[in-house]
Amino acid sequence: MPPAEAVLRLRGGTAELDQLYPWLEDAATAAGVPPKTQFGMQLALEEVVVNAATHGAREGETCHITVTFCPTEAAAVLVVEDTGVPFDPTAAPQVDPSQRILEDELGGLGLVLLRRYCQGLLYERTEDAHNRLTMSFRLGAEG
């Protein structure tokens, strides 16, 4: 029987974000995800969740974030759903990271990492107006 999926719910704000790593490590290790794959998952998840927590909330509102880990035989899948303002990282323009660094655009760093470490990236705006980003990571992938 495959390992069950795991769910983490965060109520926005950066204070709760320290839960992210222990939660992911427990869930991914229990599912047998190799350390190299976990490394990329951690990089990608930090980027997406921190971005939602710090930029997603509308004024006076809380951005609720739900992370679901779904193990399959071929891939580890993370789904991040948040109640924040619409943001589609897959639509952001692809640029040369060196240029970004030199031109003072720190915001682009994380998107470069996301594209490098996720083998699959799917964005949807749900019917109930949430952002939903599905990221898949090959098990034991070389990158």
Added chain:
Amino acid sequence: MPIAIQDLEGGVTKVVLSGRIDIAGAHEIDMPMSVIAGSRRAVVIDLTAVDFMASMGLRSLVITGKSILGKGGKVVLYGPQPAVEEVITTTGIQDLMDIHHDEAQAIAAVQPG
């Protein structure tokens, strides 16, 4: 504490980062890195003992590096492990701060004069 600061001969400062520079680690290094950025002009950032670094840690590195370079100082990275080095090169940070794997060369690269 994932950061230690050592003053070397010749006006060089070595900043030794260690462990996981994840969200919690980045919060811990942010303030000391700001102090370094504001007060030192010849800095080697030692990454040999860092086994994970994600976007918040990278931002801290970039902000520190740009601040030192912007004031006419010199800063390099020393000894990242392969997985961490790949993260650094993926984001282009090596165009801002050279990566060295020999400590003496890293120190010589920032030495004033």
